[in-house]
Amino acid sequence: MRYFIGIIIIGVGFLITWKSEWFVQNFGRIDWAERHLGMEGGTRIFYKLIGITIIILAFLYMGGVLESMLGVIFKPSIQSLE
Numbered sequence: 001m002r003y004f005i006g007i008i009i010i011g012v013g014f015l016i017t018w019k020s021e022w023f024v025q026n027f028g029r030i031d032w033a034e035r036h037l038g039m040e041g042g043t044r045i046f047y048k049l050i051g052i053t054i055i056i057l058a059f060l061y062m063g064g065v066l067e068s069m070l071g072v073i074f075k076p077s078i079q080s081l082e
Contacts, residue, residue: 003062006061010058023047024044030042
């Protein structure tokens with residue numbers, strides 16, 4: 001089941017990366033991205049970075065690494081609550 005969900009998430013990340021122009025046309029420009037990532041293509045680069053990040057996180061999830069990383073990050077804060 002983990003692999004099936006991972007493949008779907010990878011597909012979503014791929015679509016965001018591939019159709020970044022469609023996202024710009026339908027959702028408009030992101031001011032922060034235009035200021036910090038470039039003059040004309042800042043928003044497109046931002047959408048591509050989001051898509052690539054989603055793909056990487058999906059691979060980490062499929063390999064079981066994501067849960068381990070989150071456990072290391074949040075386990076000390078959970079133990080302090082007990």
